[in-house]
Ligand code: HEC
């Protein structure tokens with residue numbers, strides 16, 4: 001807001017700069033500087049009032065303390081000039097804070113025309129970004145200097161979408177769509193090839209299942225990133241509800257990444273299924289080891305075994321059952337568990353589900369038994385998926 005920058009920014013800019021280096025993270029979006037400026041202005045005004053007042057509150061009782069038997073003094077009830085001053089002056093400061101805060105808020109609340117849209121789903125405990133055409137990923141990828149609009153929803157409880165470097169924090173309230181926008185001004189480039197290979201080697205050696213972003217300071221594709229946090233306490237793994245923001249320098253680089261995540265390509269089903277197991281955060285609720293029960297049952301020896309349902313029914317965990325468990329988790333609830341699993345309807349393609357099932361088979365000693373029948377089932381399932389894809393609106397509403 002240029003006209004207000006002139007009015008209010010100048011004075012607080014120098015102080016904002018100091019504060020910025022002391023306690024703010026990097027400013028990486030168009031409105032980060034304005035946000036810091038407003039914050040600093042309010043901070044310094046508050047301190048300018050608080051410090052003298054606190055000193056006087058200590059000093060006056062000491063200075064005017066009357067011992068017993070002292071002479072009575074006259075009572076002062078009024079001093080018009082003083083009272084008018086201490087009303088008007090703070091009022092002016094309050095109006096300045098309000099106006100500047102409102103301008104900043106309006107700017108943040110109004111996505112510019114033509115902003116690129118990303119659909120975001122927040123869930124216990126992770127983030128899923130839908131870029132359209134089946135490109136779904138937990139990382140948020142955007143293009144430098146291009147406004148991005150994030151349309152958010154939550155599948156369960158209240159979460160809060162927070163990117164400190166962009167000075168963007170927005171509650172994601174269940175049951176409604178919520179929009180936020182930003183324009184990134186600092187790229188997070190790809191690391192050098194040597195550095196990337198070193199990280200890949202270290203990852204290989206560690207034997208870790210999941211990529212350790214903090215340790216390598218890059219994404220599994222070798223990009224630097226900004227942090228994305230959940231800023232609203234939302235349950236057991238709230239503190240792990242993080243994601244990563246990559247700012248591509250060019251549209252081409254972004255396109256290339258989207259192509260890379262869009263499809264399985266030549267990757268074998270089971271291998272891709274394992275990747276989805278991590279990317280779609282099944283891993284947050286389901287382990288793949290024997291006897292390791294998280295929020296949901298382990299995938300170890302799930303496929304091909306009889307499952308006991310909460311209503312007493314017994315079901316064989318075949319393709320059909322697993323597919324239903326993923327698309328409509330509440331249809332059959334496993335004995336001893338809460339119906340906490342979100343539906344992945346409209347979120348996983350049929351190829352994705354086939355991949356996940358193939359992965360579960362590798363985790364089960366009965367993985368081979370039903371694989372003949374599976375081929376037929378998969379074909380039938382593919383038809384279902386095509387039908388579902390033809391109704392995207394319904395899928396999203398679910
Ligand atoms: C928020 C936690 C959560 C997430 C995330 C989650 N699940 Fe579940 N899942 C559960 C719970 C709890 C159950 C058991 C209750 C039920 O049957 O609904 C379950 C049950 C299942 C079952 C049936 C298991 C059995 O023992 O019979 C399958 C299959 C399954 N989930 C697959 C998946 C897949 C695939 C993903 C990832 C795409 C996933 N789940 C993500 C919580 C979760």
Ligand SMILES: [Cu+2]
Pocket residue numbers: 158159160230231232233234238241
């Ligand atoms: Cu959360």
